[in-house]
Amino acid sequence: xxxxxxxxxxxxxxxxxxxxxxxxxxxxxxxxxxxxxxxxxxxxxxxxxxxxxxxxxxxxxxxxxxxxxxxxxxxxxxxxxxxxxxxxxxxxxxxxxxxxxxxxxxxxxxxxxxxxxxxxxxxxxxxxxxxxxxxxxxxxxxxxxxxxxxxxxxxxxxxxxxxxxxxxxxxxxxxxxxxxxxxxxxxxxxxxxxxxxxxxxxxxxxxxxxxxxxxxxxxxxxxxxxxxxxxxxxxxxxxxxxxxxxxxxxxxxxxxxxxxxxxxxxxxxxxxxxxxxxxxxxxxxxxxxxxxxxxxxxxxxxxxxxxxxxxxxxxxxxxxxxxxxxxxxxxxxxxxxxxxxxxxxxxxxxxxxxxxxxxxxxxxxxxxxxxxxxxxxxxxxxxxxxxxxx
Amino acid sequence: xxxxxxxxxxxxxxxxxxxxxxxxxxxxxxxxxxxxxxxxxxxxxxxxxxxxxxxxxxxxxxxxxxxxxxxxxxxxxxxxxxxxxxxxxxxxxxxxxxxxxxxxxxxxxxxxxxxxxxxxxxxxxxxxxxxxxxxxxxxxxxxxxxxxxxxxxxxxxxxxxxxxxxxxxxxxxxxxxxxxxxxxxxxxxxxxxxxxxxxxxxxxxxxxxxxxxxxxxxxxxxxxxxxxxxxxxxxxxxxxxxxxxxxxxxxxxxxxxxxxxxxxxxxxxxxxxxxxxxxxxxxxxxxxxxxxxxxxxxxxxxxxxxxxxxxxxxxxx
Amino acid sequence: xxxxxxxxxxxxxxxxxxxxxxxxxxxxxxxxxxxxxxxxxxxxxxxxxxxxxxxxxxxxxxxxxxxxxxxxxxxxxxxxxxxxxxxxxxxxxxxxxxxxxxxxxxxxxxxxxxxxxxxxxxxxxxxxxxxxxxxxxxxxxxxxxxxxxxxxxxxxxxxxxxxxxxxxxxxxxxxxxxxxxxxxxxxxxxxxxxxxxxxxxxxxxxxxxxxxxxxxxxxxxxxxxxxxxxxxxxxxxxxxxxxxxxxxxxxxxxxxxxxxxx
Numbered sequence: 001x002x003x004x005x006x007x008x009x010x011x012x013x014x015x016x017x018x019x020x021x022x023x024x025x026x027x028x029x030x031x032x033x034x035x036x037x038x039x040x041x042x043x044x045x046x047x048x049x050x051x052x053x054x055x056x057x058x059x060x061x062x063x064x065x066x067x068x069x070x071x072x073x074x075x076x077x078x079x080x081x082x083x084x085x086x087x088x089x090x091x092x093x094x095x096x097x098x099x100x101x102x103x104x105x106x107x108x109x110x111x112x113x114x115x116x117x118x119x120x121x122x123x124x125x126x127x128x129x130x131x132x133x134x135x136x137x138x139x140x141x142x143x144x145x146x147x148x149x150x151x152x153x154x155x156x157x158x159x160x161x162x163x164x165x166x167x168x169x170x171x172x173x174x175x176x177x178x179x180x181x182x183x184x185x186x187x188x189x190x191x192x193x194x195x196x197x198x199x200x201x202x203x204x205x206x207x208x209x210x211x212x213x214x215x216x217x218x219x220x221x222x223x224x225x226x227x228x229x230x231x232x233x234x235x236x237x238x239x240x241x242x243x244x245x246x247x248x249x250x251x252x253x254x255x256x257x258x259x260x261x262x263x264x265x266x267x268x269x270x271x272x273x274x275x276x277x278x279x280x281x282x283x284x285x286x287x288x289x290x291x292x293x294x295x296x297x298x299x300x301x302x303x304x305x306x307x308x309x310x311x312x313x314x315x316x317x318x319x320x321x322x323x324x325x326x327x328x329x330x331x332x333x334x335x336x337x338x339x340x341x342x343x344x345x346x347x348x349x350x351x352x353x354x355x356x357x358x359x360x361x362x363x364x365x366x367x368x369x370x371x372x373x374x375x376x377x378x379x380x381x382x383x384x385x386x387x388x389x390x
Numbered sequence: 391x392x393x394x395x396x397x398x399x400x401x402x403x404x405x406x407x408x409x410x411x412x413x414x415x416x417x418x419x420x421x422x423x424x425x426x427x428x429x430x431x432x433x434x435x436x437x438x439x440x441x442x443x444x445x446x447x448x449x450x451x452x453x454x455x456x457x458x459x460x461x462x463x464x465x466x467x468x469x470x471x472x473x474x475x476x477x478x479x480x481x482x483x484x485x486x487x488x489x490x491x492x493x494x495x496x497x498x499x500x501x502x503x504x505x506x507x508x509x510x511x512x513x514x515x516x517x518x519x520x521x522x523x524x525x526x527x528x529x530x531x532x533x534x535x536x537x538x539x540x541x542x543x544x545x546x547x548x549x550x551x552x553x554x555x556x557x558x559x560x561x562x563x564x565x566x567x568x569x570x571x572x573x574x575x576x577x578x579x580x581x582x583x584x585x586x587x588x589x590x591x592x593x594x595x596x597x598x599x600x601x602x603x604x605x606x607x608x609x610x611x612x613x614x615x616x617x618x619x620x621x622x623x624x625x626x627x628x629x630x631x632x633x634x635x636x637x638x639x640x641x642x643x644x645x646x647x648x649x650x651x652x653x654x655x656x657x658x659x660x661x662x663x664x665x666x667x668x669x670x671x672x673x674x675x676x677x678x679x680x681x682x683x684x685x686x687x688x689x690x691x692x693x694x695x696x697x698x699x700x701x702x703x704x705x706x707x
Numbered sequence: 708x709x710x711x712x713x714x715x716x717x718x719x720x721x722x723x724x725x726x727x728x729x730x731x732x733x734x735x736x737x738x739x740x741x742x743x744x745x746x747x748x749x750x751x752x753x754x755x756x757x758x759x760x761x762x763x764x765x766x767x768x769x770x771x772x773x774x775x776x777x778x779x780x781x782x783x784x785x786x787x788x789x790x791x792x793x794x795x796x797x798x799x800x801x802x803x804x805x806x807x808x809x810x811x812x813x814x815x816x817x818x819x820x821x822x823x824x825x826x827x828x829x830x831x832x833x834x835x836x837x838x839x840x841x842x843x844x845x846x847x848x849x850x851x852x853x854x855x856x857x858x859x860x861x862x863x864x865x866x867x868x869x870x871x872x873x874x875x876x877x878x879x880x881x882x883x884x885x886x887x888x889x890x891x892x893x894x895x896x897x898x899x900x901x902x903x904x905x906x907x908x909x910x911x912x913x914x915x916x917x918x919x920x921x922x923x924x925x926x927x928x929x930x931x932x933x934x935x936x937x938x939x940x941x942x943x944x945x946x947x948x949x950x951x952x953x954x955x956x957x958x959x960x961x962x963x964x965x966x967x968x969x
Contacts, residue, residue, distance in 0.1 A: 081606050101609040108610045114603035118625045131612030179611065418796060421789040421849070425808040428846040432823030435830050510722035513715035525719065532726045534950045536907040538924050539943040542931050543729035546736060553732055586726065637814060644816020646910055651931065661818045668822065678826065681819050696810040703793065
């Protein structure tokens with residue numbers, strides 16, 4: 001997987017915008033949003049189960065998971081469009097149980113945009129401000145400023161059906177943002193856009209958040225999107241939070257096979273824990289043989305564990321590595337996937353296990369260095385993998 | 391472009407081949423001809439007869455168009471036509487009162503239908519999903535039952551010794567049973583009763599299509615329930631309201647059965663006037679003139695209705 | 708967040724009660740042994756028995772059913788053609804006129820249509836009776852069929868037709884084997900609608916009738932003008948029952964078909 005965290009791979013016109021430093025939760029800062037053991041069932045099926053989560057002011061938090069994992073339900077619980085069966089939802093320490101959606105200081109950008117067809121752009125964006133009873137002059141000023149910020153000047157009098165998909169999305173965003181909510185909720189906002197537009201909009205969202213100093217909560221099933229925009233990611237499955245961490249942590253230190261497999265590509269090597277000591281562990285695997293991992297394993301000797309190894313950390317070579325680069329194994333090239341910037345090599349080990357290795361195509365040669373059925377050696381450093389116990 | 395293709399909100403208009411097979415034109419021709427002969431054509435005949443005089447003959451009007459008479463016959467024919475019937479309508483207050491009364495009753499009943507029908511349609515959309523087809527069928531079922539029967543059923547209820555009075559007497563609300571039949575009240579009850587499905591169904595169809603997300607967005611942006619209804623639901627339901635209003639108002643103006651069975655004989659609605667002119671007075675030309683004037687009166691609403699239907703059709707096909 | 712407030716429940720309940728109460732009362736009174744509405748004489752089916760002896764009434768019923776069946780069938784054919792033309796016809800000259808003629812009868816007061824058709828028949832010197840009523844009903848009801856079928860055609864997925872043609876099916880065959888079966892429920896609904904409207908029509912039938920063609924509504928109407936009659940209650944109950952059974956069966960059949968397809 002290409003490293004989306006490398007700023008040099010960002011589109012040229014974003015080079016000048018410095019990415020805000022990775023979010024660090026200061027233990028002293030109280031959470032802005034707190035979900036306390038929240039549960040919600042629909043027709044007997046649990047959409048969200050016993051879920052607790054803190055979201056801090058100023059962060060861009062992503063809820064990531066497969067369809068039906070409950071992430072949208074969690075979003076709607078915060079917006080007030082659903083009522084939790086168990087647990088509490090708190091905003092700024094205040095229990096939202098008695099607060100109906102129209103009185104909550106959160107605003108949502110809907111997946112379908114939900115623009116009012118009978119109002120023009122101006123009417124849509126001003127709608128929320130009118131409910132607050134603000135003076136007309138102020139409403140007009142704020143609407144104009146927001147439209148300028150989102151590059152919608154000139155579109156004020158257009159109706160939604162006269163706008164393109166991207167423009168409608170901006171209006172939906174403007175409408176939610178203009179009320180300066182404590183938290184902006186985004187329900188799969190980029191799902192309907194094509195890849196290029198999606199990429200550009202992701203960066204714009206990050207830029208907006210930083211500029212306005214708001215807290216964003218985004219729901220998405222697209223892991224690349226979550227990795228790009230989020231300060232922290234909450235990975236969900238079947239109504240439960242599996243792991244909450246920053247993108248690098250989620251990627252390099254998954255807490256389970258499920259998370260390791262869900263995010264990006266991974267080799268999961270099953271084996272028996274032979275020894276675990278200060279800062280390293282030794283595992284015996286039927287496919288790969290003896291593995292050394294430079295992180296301790298929280299398991300007992302003899303337990304079944306898995307080593308999660310990302311393909312880009314595995315080196316492919318024609319000959320066995322001369323330096324004692326820890327782990328290595330021999331196999332045959334089974335399949336090659338050419339992605340343009342990288343190539344993914346599937347290597348079949350003697351016992352049939354298939355390992356993936358990926359390498360950037362550093363040269364412009366059309367002829368690739370490896371061919372199918374060619375015998376090769378795979379090698380990786382001791383600290384390249386992580387031991388997983390579940 | 392990919393955005394529209396992905397979202398696919400409205401099907402795009404399909405480009406049609408300019409050439410059409412002969413069979414296609416024949417296909418269009420069949421219903422087209424039928425309607426021209428049996429719907430459009432007769433109106434011209436009505437127009438002609440409205441310009442004629444009544445006569446004790448078969449047919450009971452003169453002049454009669456006889457093509458065998460040649461050009462001379464035609465000239466005589468046209469000379470014999472006159473606007474006498476229209477002069478009669480303009481001068482005799484009975485007719486003008488009848489038109490005015492019909493429009494008034496139609497207007498008031500349409501308003502009543504709206505007041506009753508809108509909450510009913512709205513309630514149907516708020517019902518649990520599983521119930522909606524059943525509710526829909528329940529509202530439509532009386533419509534399938536005979537119109538005449540349902541009006542007749544009201545006679546049962548409204549007559550002097552009928553159930554309504556029995557109920558009122560039992561509850562002690564009145565001492566002597568009032569007369570409900572042969573009153574305007576009975577006409578209104580009958581009209582509202584018969585036309586309710588025509589008001590409810592278009593409004594229900596429009597409300598049903600309203601995406602729930604719009605109301606959630608309104609709530610999210612700070613609208614309590616009643617305000618969201620007023621600012622979002624109501625404006626977007628107006629097309630259905632217009633359709634229902636036209637669908638009711640226009641035929642009610644010309645209504646005959648209801649005022650005849652349930653109403654009194656003091657002033658008649660225009661449908662009754664036409665009937666009496668035709669069947670009782672045997673004055674076909676006068677009846678035709680009444681019909682033409684009624685048609686002229688309703689022409690604008692009819693065209694508005696037809697325009698809206700076509701626009702809806704264009705929007706969807 | 709679809710909550711049903713008590714206001715909604717009350718409005719639905721009141722609306723439905725209003726719609727059904729007179730019918731229910733009528734049905735109950737058709738079993739009233741006493742002639743008088745004010746008096747309840749106990750349960751009896753004597754009025755139904757009296758119906759069977761009433762030859763005139765039975766004749767009228769037969770005539771009405773025949774006219775309804777014939778005009779409904781003709782109206783369904785014409786109305787379906789009209790719907791196809793309107794939806795798929797694209798733009799042709801006088802399309803506006805055609806659509807105007809299609810939608811106008813929906814709202815046109817029946818006295819006007821009835822009068823105009825009668826005058827047409829007189830001008831053509833046609834004997835009025837069974838067939839003139841049938842033609843009149845066909846003209847009136849075909850527009851309703853058009854509206855119903857057109858709605859279904861609009862919802863119809865044209866990809867299916869294009870797939871059939873891509874696989875080698877000529878247009879006419881595609882229409883008969885692909886389109887028609889799928890819009891058949893709407894056509895059937897249109898037939899039922901036309902049937903009911905014809906069976907029920909009073910005004911147009913009165914204008915266009917002739918000797919020996921007294922339809923059931925005409926007969927009921929002439930009797931009803933003189934006041935409530937228990938035999939009429941019985942006739943009405945029978946008609947209501949037939950319609951209710953047919954409509955319920957149709958909707959169940961529709962559900963069964965949808966269920967079996969899933």
